[in-house]
Amino acid sequence: MLVDSHCHLDFPDFAEDLDGIVSRARAAGIGRMVTISTRVRRLNQLLAIAERYDDVYCSVGTHPHNADEEDGIAPDELIALTQHPKVVALGEAGLDYFYDNGSPEAQARGFRAHIAAARATGLPLVIHTREADEDCARILEEEAAKGPFRAVLHCYTGGRELALKAVSLGLYIGFTGILTFKKSEALRALAAELPSDRILVETDSPYLAPGRFRGKRNEPAYVVEVAKVLAETRGVSLEEISRQTSENFFRLFAKVKA
Numbered sequence: 001m002l003v004d005s006h007c008h009l010d011f012p013d014f015a016e017d018l019d020g021i022v023s024r025a026r027a028a029g030i031g032r033m034v035t036i037s038t039r040v041r042r043l044n045q046l047l048a049i050a051e052r053y054d055d056v057y058c059s060v061g062t063h064p065h066n067a068d069e070e071d072g073i074a075p076d077e078l079i080a081l082t083q084h085p086k087v088v089a090l091g092e093a094g095l096d097y098f099y100d101n102g103s104p105e106a107q108a109r110g111f112r113a114h115i116a117a118a119r120a121t122g123l124p125l126v127i128h129t130r131e132a133d134e135d136c137a138r139i140l141e142e143e144a145a146k147g148p149f150r151a152v153l154h155c156y157t158g159g160r161e162l163a164l165k166a167v168s169l170g171l172y173i174g175f176t177g178i179l180t181f182k183k184s185e186a187l188r189a190l191a192a193e194l195p196s197d198r199i200l201v202e203t204d205s206p207y208l209a210p211g212r213f214r215g216k217r218n219e220p221a222y223v224v225e226v227a228k229v230l231a232e233t234r235g236v237s238l239e240e241i242s243r244q245t246s247e248n249f250f251r252l253f254a255k256v257k258a
């Protein structure tokens with residue numbers, strides 16, 4: 001079994017054939033999917049999807065791109081929304097300095113509010129970080145000093161230092177189709193180096209179609225392509241990578257029924 005730990009099934013790209021997407025994922029051996037929130041105020045749309053399929057779960061949070069729009073969200077509000085049985089994580093929240101979509105201050109405020117909610121609930125935080133290694137490492141360290149929390153740095157594209165810092169704080173690292181791209185040598189070297197109990201696979205679909213599907217709409221079934229490259233990179237079989245990443249997923253996303 002493989003798990004797609006990060007997809008966006010509520011995006012309009014999937015609206016026409018969601019049943020087909022989910023059944024293709026099942027046929028490809030994808031045992032669980034987590035559809036990740038980008039706006040707290042859209043949670044109901046995600047819940048409608050998570051309630052429709054046994055093997056689909058969701059998170060709740062504000063993507064850094066939407067940090068200004070949902071600025072000032074309180075940890076208590078997030079915590080209350082995690083009471084639903086299908087909400088298994090916080091996020092995605094974090095820092096994105098590549099796009100100019102949210103002011104850095106609002107992104108940092110949102111990031112810290114989500115960490116506080118993760119700490120209070122014990123649920124994992126899905127962290128989005130892009131071109132923000134230094135600030136991300138600093139916030140993670142400062143927040144970890146206030147008390148432990150669980151998290152994954154999803155769709156990892158940052159440097160070695162931030163990844164190792166995150167691992168030292170007990171966090172996980174998630175890999176997408178970017179791992180399969182030709183120019184991603186440094187990322188593959190990092191993926192080979194990380195401890196086997198800290199790695200996850202994901203699609204971030206509809207974006208980032210891996211390998212031979214590049215340029216097309218991505219979907220959860222294609223997480224197999226990410227797992228294949230991760231296995232090759234680490235010199236283990238696809239079966240072994242499937243077992244490890246699924247075990248890691250159920251340990252981190254402990255609210256998901258195994």
Ligand SMILES: [Zn+2]
Binds near residue numbers: 155
């Ligand atoms: Zn993201």
Ligand SMILES: [Zn+2]
Binds near residue numbers: 006007008204
């Ligand atoms: Zn995402």
